[in-house]
Amino acid sequence: MSNQKHPSERPYLKTHSLQPENQETPIQFIENNHVHPKLFYRRNHFLFPQLSYSNYFLTINGYVQKPRVLSLQEIYQLPSKTIKVLLECSGNKRHFFKPKVFGEQWEKGAISQGYWTGVPLRNLLDKVGLRNGAKEVVIEGYDFGERSDLDHLYSFTRSLPLEKALHPDTLIAYEYNNEPIPFKHGYPLRLIVPQWYAMASVKWIKQITIIDKEFAGPFQSIDYVYYPNKDDNEGARPVTTINVNSTIQKPLNREILNTGKHTIKGIAWTGTGFVKKVEISTDNGDTWITANLENQDTHGYDWVNWSFEWDVTKKGEYTILSKATDSANRTQPKQPFWNRKGYGYNAIDTIHVKIE
Structure with a gap:
């Protein structure tokens, strides 16, 4: 007998908006450690770009010794690597901030993970040769549109400091879970930056430009910045490394259960090192018990399952x-x-259940 679920029993994305498309993963129902592309959360600022893949080229220019224009075929032929990486939207769990903040009201599903295959960005930068004084690597996506706060068209463009760009696991990826990256997740090329929030992992890469100063585009200097105060910008700092975090997948919030034995399970992740410990409380924090970590390692790029x-x-x-x-x-x-x-929410995760 087949174990395949009937379509009505399968989970599906939770939609926040359709233009642009913003949908979250049903994280409480994810049982595999690699998320199927159809259930991978979608975060967009603009409508999907119009691309012609038949004549797609990647331009690498700027503060370099030898600018290059590479075809997809040339990139595919370079030595590749595959790494398991989670991507978390920096607005994940924004819904839970108090006082409330504006923006997409993500709950717990703006996070997904799987296996990414591509070429280390540093290998492409080696081909163009960085000039002395190079400071940041700017990655521009093909997606663009108007911003409500600025009277101008902008593409989604971000930069990485040189140290992060040259990390051996920062990838120009072209496959996800051994298949071409789905168009809605950045095909044909997207950046993958392990341990940083996913705004850094630019989709639909148009060009890479090396600069000798700090990049000041609006998705770098206005958005994806922590503003601690409601009415001024004092103490502002950029959003970068993922905070340590966890999510309870089971039981569901507000679920009614019977007395007896129940499995509490979930995931935990971090952007610094690896998850060392997960503690559970069933009495609102009066006492804590250490949970069992099921796939702990020192790699730190993916989540840990706990129970x-x-x-x-x-x-x-x-x-x-x-x-x-x-x-x-x-x-x-x-x-x-x-x-x-509303970035970087990582307070202790909380659910409420009733035992009857």
């Missing part, structure tokens, strides 16, 4: 919490770092 067997005999309402700690001893806080654009 805890809960034997509950008393009826009533319960608050279940999860709290992750990474190898840099960063631990999820009780309260998130509030910022007015």
